[in-house]
Amino acid sequence: MLHFENVQKEYGNFLALDIPTLTISKGICWLKGENGSGKTTLLKMVAGLHPFKGDILLNGLSIKKQRQAYLSQVSYAEAEPLYPSFITAEDLIKLYCQTKKSSIEAARDMLRQFNIHDDYKKPLGAYSSGMLKKLSLVLAFTGSPQLVLLDEPFITIDAEALETTCGIIMQHAAKGGSFIITSHQPVNSGQISFTNILVAENRTISSLSI
Amino acid sequence: MNITASILQRILVNHFYKVNAGFFLFLFFVLFGIPVPAAGFHFALINGILDSYVFLLLVFAAWLLYNLKCINYIIQQLRHERQSFLFVVNQNSPVKVMLYMLFVQAMVYLPAIAYATAIVIIAISRHLYLMAILVCLFNALICIASALVYTVALQRKQLPALTRLPGIRWQPGKPLFSMPFFFAWHNRAQMLLVTKTFSLLLLYGFIRLYNPDHYDIRPLLLVCMLSATAHSALVFQVREFEEEYLSFVRGLPITLLKRCLNLVASCWLFILPEMLFLWTGYPLYFTIADYFQLVLMMTALLCFYHAVLLTANFTMDSYLRTVFGILAGLFFIVLYNPGIILPCILLAISLVLYGSYYYAYEKKC
Numbered sequence: 001m002l003h004f005e006n007v008q009k010e011y012g013n014f015l016a017l018d019i020p021t022l023t024i025s026k027g028i029c030w031l032k033g034e035n036g037s038g039k040t041t042l043l044k045m046v047a048g049l050h051p052f053k054g055d056i057l058l059n060g061l062s063i064k065k066q067r068q069a070y071l072s073q074v075s076y077a078e079a080e081p082l083y084p085s086f087i088t089a090e091d092l093i094k095l096y097c098q099t100k101k102s103s104i105e106a107a108r109d110m111l112r113q114f115n116i117h118d119d120y121k122k123p124l125g126a127y128s129s130g131m132l133k134k135l136s137l138v139l140a141f142t143g144s145p146q147l148v149l150l151d152e153p154f155i156t157i158d159a160e161a162l163e164t165t166c167g168i169i170m171q172h173a174a175k176g177g178s179f180i181i182t183s184h185q186p187v188n189s190g191q192i193s194f195t196n197i198l199v200a201e202n203r204t205i206s207s208l209s210i
Numbered sequence: 211m212n213i214t215a216s217i218l219q220r221i222l223v224n225h226f227y228k229v230n231a232g233f234f235l236f237l238f239f240v241l242f243g244i245p246v247p248a249a250g251f252h253f254a255l256i257n258g259i260l261d262s263y264v265f266l267l268l269v270f271a272a273w274l275l276y277n278l279k280c281i282n283y284i285i286q287q288l289r290h291e292r293q294s295f296l297f298v299v300n301q302n303s304p305v306k307v308m309l310y311m312l313f314v315q316a317m318v319y320l321p322a323i324a325y326a327t328a329i330v331i332i333a334i335s336r337h338l339y340l341m342a343i344l345v346c347l348f349n350a351l352i353c354i355a356s357a358l359v360y361t362v363a364l365q366r367k368q369l370p371a372l373t374r375l376p377g378i379r380w381q382p383g384k385p386l387f388s389m390p391f392f393f394a395w396h397n398r399a400q401m402l403l404v405t406k407t408f409s410l411l412l413l414y415g416f417i418r419l420y421n422p423d424h425y426d427i428r429p430l431l432l433v434c435m436l437s438a439t440a441h442s443a444l445v446f447q448v449r450e451f452e453e454e455y456l457s458f459v460r461g462l463p464i465t466l467l468k469r470c471l472n473l474v475a476s477c478w479l480f481i482l483p484e485m486l487f488l489w490t491g492y493p494l495y496f497t498i499a500d501y502f503q504l505v506l507m508m509t510a511l512l513c514f515y516h517a518v519l520l521t522a523n524f525t526m527d528s529y530l531r532t533v534f535g536i537l538a539g540l541f542f543i544v545l546y547n548p549g550i551i552l553p554c555i556l557l558a559i560s561l562v563l564y565g566s567y568y569y570a571y572e573k574k575c
Contacts, residue, residue, distance in 0.1 A: 012574065047461045051570045067569070072463035084389060084455045086396040091384045099462045139458075 001026045001178055002046065002147065004205075007054035009041055016041055019054075019205050027195030028169065028179045030187070037200040039182045040079065043149045046180070047076035058147055072100060077140035079152035079182075081132050085125030089116070089135055092124075093142070100143025110138040113164050130156045137165055141172060148172065150181045166191040214299060215313055221296070222287055223317040226280070231526040232443030233401060234321070239534075240408070256332050260341050269329075270348055273322045277352050279400045280318045281359060288363045300365055311360040315353050323349060387475040389456060390448040394480075398447050405444050409437040410487055417491040427500045428544055430491065434504045435540060437484055438511040442533040444480070445512060446526055449519040453573050460569065469568060470561045477512035484508060503550045510557035511540075517560045520567035523574045 002024040009017040017038045033039045044050040048063055048071050056063045061070040083092065093107045111117040114134040116127075124132065133156040140148050150169075154162055169179060169192055180198070181187075187194075197208040227234065242248045259265045287293055299307060316323065326349050333342035384392055394402045416433045452459075464472075478485075485505050488496075496504060515533055518524075524532065543552060 048569070049457060049461050051572055068463045068465055071461060074461070076458075076461055078458075081458075082455050083458075084393060084451070086392050087384050087389065094383070095386055096462070099464055 001059060002180075003057045005055045005057070007045070007052055007056060009038075009045060009050065009052045015203060017045075017052075017205070018203055022205055022207065024180070024196060024198065024207065026176075026178045028173050028181065028192060029196040029198055030194045031180050031182045031198045031200060031205075033182075033200030038203065038205070039200045040151055042200065042205060043076060043151050043180065043182065046147070047074055047149050049076070072143070073146040074149065075140040075143070075145040075147070076149040077136045077151065077153060079155065080129070081136035083124045083132065083135075086123050088123055089120050092135065092139060093120075096139050096142045100145075102143035107138055107142045110141060110168070111135075113168070114138060114161055130158060130161070133157050134161055137168075141168060144172075144175070145177065147178045147180070150179060152182055152184065154183055154185050154187070163191075214302070214310060218296075218299075218310055218314050219317065221293060222284055222314050225287070226283055226318050228526075229283070230279075232446060232530055233404065235527070235530050236440070236443060237321075252328070253332070256329050257336075259329060260333050260336065260338050266341065266344070273326075273349070273352065275400075276322055277319060277356060280315070281356055282400065284314060284318065284356075284360055285363045288360065289366075296364065297366065304361075307364065308357055308361050311357040311364070312353060314360060315356045319349075319353060319356070386459065387472040388479060390451065390476045391479045393448060393451045393455075394444055397451070398444065401444055401447065405440050406483060409440045409484060412437050412440070413484060413487055413491075417495065422495065427496055427503065428547060430495050431504060431507060431544055432541065434484070434488075434508050435511060435537065435544070438481065438508040439515075439533060439537050441480060441512060442515050442530065443526070445515045446519065446524075446529050449516065466565045466568070470564055473513055473516060473561075473564060474509060474557075477509050477516070480512060481505075481508045503553060506550065506553035506557065510553040510560060513560035513564070514556055517563035517567070520571045521563060 004019045004022040006021070007017065007019040008015065031039050031042065041050060045052045046056055046058075046063075048067065055065075058070055058073055061073065063070045089111065093104060093111075096102075097104045097107055108117060108120070111120060111134075114137070116131050116134050119127065119131065124135075127135070133153075137150070137153060137157075140150065148169075153165055157165065169181075173179065181192075181194075199206050199208055241252075259269055288296060299310060302310070326345050329345050330342045333339070333345065412433055416430065420429065422429070485508075488501065488504060492498075492501070514536065518532060518536070519529065540552070540556075
């Protein structure tokens with residue numbers, strides 16, 4: 001599903017990640033690693049937010065050569081999402097649905113599941129960090145992407161939202177969606193069944209079988 | 211300097227000048243770079259202020275506007291969660307807290323104090339003691355009142371409505387291209403106001419004062435270029451905003467062509483008032499065909515200033531020097547009257563730069 005070819009990420013002269021070759025198969029993947037081991041960097045590279053050397057292919061689509069088609073299959077939710085304070089959830093949902101060609105109503109349904117639909121038309125400056133996190137999760141699921149990248153999805157949110165998030169992840173996985181999830185929190189195996197484990201250490205990523 | 215004053219200086223004052231470096235550089239250029247000789251110009255200006263109460267009132271209004279900018283900034287900082295540790299300053303006696311805040315106000319208000327001092331010195335040398343007292347009194351009142359406001363803000367109490375700039379409750383839908391404009395509208399209101407005032411005054415002054423003896427588009431084209439360049443500090447802020455708050459847009463499946471069109475539309479939105487105001491100069495200053503050249507030039511320049519920011523990691527200082535270099539280079543090209551070809555080439559270069567560097571850009575910390 002996801003293939004890395006001679007991927008290198010440098011910050012100035014510092015080599016942060018070096019992945020000569022790696023293939024990640026479909027499923028729900030847990031990306032583990034200590035702070036600063038390159039987990040977020042990896043997710044941002046896969047999401048097209050960080051430039052890097054080499055290439056990443058998703059179902060044969062290259063991020064370098066077929067960027068738009070590639071990006072339409074990938075979604076990313078940041079650990080601590082930042083959005084302009086003057087825009088509303090409505091503005092963001094419309095932008096995502098327009099670019100990902102998906103239904104606004106489906107996104108609004110997810111907002112209802114996360115109990116933030118009442119604030120749909122409020123500026124995001126009035127949102128708490130937990131509400132912003134929930135909104136970023138809704139945006140990540142918008143457009144039924146093939147691969148969803150979730151950076152620490154279980155922090156900041158309340159217990160009910162955690163249940164909802166796990167439920168949506170499992171539903172999406174049942175429909176064929178794949179995930180790469182980073183989490184420092186131990187995840188209950190009853191809530192999410194991981195199919196792969198990736199470990200970020202020594203400036204590279206390796207795969208462990210479960 | 212004791213440790214509290216030193217921390218306040220570093221957190222509030224130094225940051226104020228750093229954030230507003232573009233504004234001050236621009237102001238310095240307008241006040242001391244354009245008038246030749248600068249000393250003679252300011253001596254005449256100060257004498258003018260001292261000879262007319264109306265002129266003096268205008269200067270008071272300008273100081274007041276600048277002080278509102280200071281107040282808004284300091285309050286924003288004092289209430290920022292990163293600066294919440296400053297609450298500890300309240301452990302000092304109220305008089306001492308007030309003195310610290312007076313120190314902060316004096317430091318951020320320093321440019322106005324410096325000019326006021328020059329006015330007072332000239333007023334005393336001309337025996338205009340009432341004028342000198344008025345200037346001193348006005349600035350002392352402004353400083354004390356502002357320090358009081360900061361003291362209240364530091365104590366995290368509710369501030370009187372007068373200290374807040376009026377906001378407009380306008381919530382239209384915000385498509386992607388409009389977000390930079392709304393950022394300026396909501397988060398850089400004073401900068402937008404100063405930029406628009408200067409830019410429109412420039413056009414107004416030219417159209418009212420310059421009487422052409424024959425048709426030539428170049429003088430108006432140069433004024434339009436200056437007017438667009440007045441937005442450069444704003445463009446820098448917009449780029450920073452895009453990098454911090456709109457980084458997620460890079461991961462959306464939007465074609466490069468659409469991104470380029472978004473950039474052009476976003477620049478148009480910024481220069482819309484100038485585009486409309488230009489019509490007051492029709493038909494004396496330009497023909498319909500040349501109007502498109504003027505608008506295209508302003509758009510292309512703004513796009514170019516934006517695209518340049520993707521090519522390297524600029525600071526406000528290095529960026530503004532680059533902008534002035536670009537403007538100087540274009541000035542000489544315009545003298546040869548290249549017509550609409552220049553804005554077309556400039557826009558094409560901007561979009562090529564934008565397309566080439568958009569995905570490769572990464573902010574270095």
